[in-house]
Amino acid sequence: MTRKKAHLLGFIQHGVNSHATGMWRHPKDKVGWDYASPGYWQHMARTMERGLFDAMFIADELAPYNTHGNSSDLTVKYAVQCPTHEPSTIAPIITGATKHLGVGVTLSTAFEHPYSMARRLSSLDHLSGGRVAWNVVSSYSKSEWDAYGAEMSERGHRYERLEEYMELCYKLWNSWEPDAIIADKASGIYADPGKVHEVIHEGEFFKCRGRHFVAPSPQGQPVLWQAGSSDRGRDFAAKHAEAIFAVLPTVNRMRDYSRDLDQRVRERFGRKEGSVKLIFGVQTVVAETREEAQAKYERIKACIPLEGALAWMSGHFGLDFSKYDLDEYIQNIEVPGIQGLFESILYARDGAPVTIGEAAIIYAQGMGMPVLVGTPSDIADKLETFMDEGGADGFMLIATYTPGCFEEFVDLVVPELQRRGRYRNAYPGTTLRDNLLGD
Numbered sequence: 001m002t003r004k005k006a007h008l009l010g011f012i013q014h015g016v017n018s019h020a021t022g023m024w025r026h027p028k029d030k031v032g033w034d035y036a037s038p039g040y041w042q043h044m045a046r047t048m049e050r051g052l053f054d055a056m057f058i059a060d061e062l063a064p065y066n067t068h069g070n071s072s073d074l075t076v077k078y079a080v081q082c083p084t085h086e087p088s089t090i091a092p093i094i095t096g097a098t099k100h101l102g103v104g105v106t107l108s109t110a111f112e113h114p115y116s117m118a119r120r121l122s123s124l125d126h127l128s129g130g131r132v133a134w135n136v137v138s139s140y141s142k143s144e145w146d147a148y149g150a151e152m153s154e155r156g157h158r159y160e161r162l163e164e165y166m167e168l169c170y171k172l173w174n175s176w177e178p179d180a181i182i183a184d185k186a187s188g189i190y191a192d193p194g195k196v197h198e199v200i201h202e203g204e205f206f207k208c209r210g211r212h213f214v215a216p217s218p219q220g221q222p223v224l225w226q227a228g229s230s231d232r233g234r235d236f237a238a239k240h241a242e243a244i245f246a247v248l249p250t251v252n253r254m255r256d257y258s259r260d261l262d263q264r265v266r267e268r269f270g271r272k273e274g275s276v277k278l279i280f281g282v283q284t285v286v287a288e289t290r291e292e293a294q295a296k297y298e299r300i301k302a303c304i305p306l307e308g309a310l311a312w313m314s315g316h317f318g319l320d321f322s323k324y325d326l327d328e329y330i331q332n333i334e335v336p337g338i339q340g341l342f343e344s345i346l347y348a349r350d351g352a353p354v355t356i357g358e359a360a361i362i363y364a365q366g367m368g369m370p371v372l373v374g375t376p377s378d379i380a381d382k383l384e385t386f387m388d389e390g391g392a393d394g395f396m397l398i399a400t401y402t403p404g405c406f407e408e409f410v411d412l413v414v415p416e417l418q419r420r421g422r423y424r425n426a427y428p429g430t431t432l433r434d435n436l437l438g439d
């Protein structure tokens, strides 16, 4: 039996600090780099391409978290994913600096009409030669709705609207027939209007009458990514996505999740095997020796400010943790926010109780992802287990200090995975879809 090869993505934000809180203050973070300048992104992209990653995954929020103490003070004070620039603006910089690396941008459907979303993504797909993915989100955080002056809608409503949103995007992306463009200079006919279909949509949430403004892009539509984790969210992901992301702290949780998702993908939505990849989050701290790796890990943890951690947790879980005793157990609390990520801390110690204070630090370090600390061989062992026993098709590597954490992974872990036959030696295709769905 051939053992599957890992897919890799670098998980990051277009800002001063990605997910791991406090990393901007790490002595190795962005030494000589300015996160707001193209050079930093070009270097990071080339590093990931050197490591044959499928793509850079750019997460996003539309506004600073404001759930903790009903204020965004701590978010701003500790750079909790703040400041964060608009993600799609760096896509052409990343794909312009590389030939194969894809870029996945998180774009919220909450405040943008599907018509302009479809147009923007088609444009990016052209500019990248077919290397764009869209991480579909619908804004789960109150701060985003506050910033846009809107009343936050509940989860069920968001998913209903999202279904129709996708329906309209698909109509637009499929509205040009493959041979619609004639480009005959002699007659002056550029395109056959009979083959560029006007989209007429009258739905519950959206209306549209117009032709898609962009000719078919190399991938036809962006690769679709999703990370919904509620029951409804898992169905949405299983129906639409080509890569599904999850944060699962133990192999047992991974196995349960993979079985559930595989069943939804195949049985509920009748999609064929291999059309969806399950990508699990991991954080790695690698060095030549275990002692060195452990020392690095301690240095990383020392950067995390507890107050910033609580602000982040409050934002993601939609609960004001300023009102709680830090010694209270997280297991006794229910949250309205991202359920799947909350489970990552509920099960951080395989179900053993975790206090709010401990959970905040675990979460702020890497969103509850398994943290792999050790030599390249230690880390490759774990990744193999996650694939073979947990059902992972690949991994999104959450950043610590940048660009160093990706350089170290590419220099140390990638060759070890290749030596074991668990990672590609070249890109199999030219588009992101080819690479993601290929080996």
Ligand SMILES: Cc1cc2nc3c(=O)[nH]c(=O)nc-3n(C[C@H](O)[C@H](O)[C@H](O)COP(=O)(O)O)c2cc1C
Binding pocket: 058, 059, 060, 061, 106, 108, 136, 137, 138, 139, 140, 155, 226, 227, 228, 229, 230, 231, 232, 233, 234, 245, 246, 247, 281, 337, 338, 339, 340, 341
């Ligand atoms: C690994 C992972 C990454 C995510 N990244 C983002 C993100 O960048 N922006 C965002 O708005 N939501 C993000 N989410 C949230 C989900 O996509 C989803 O919107 C959220 O989980 C709410 O849906 P649910 O209730 O079905 O889980 C992420 C979730 C996970 C598990």
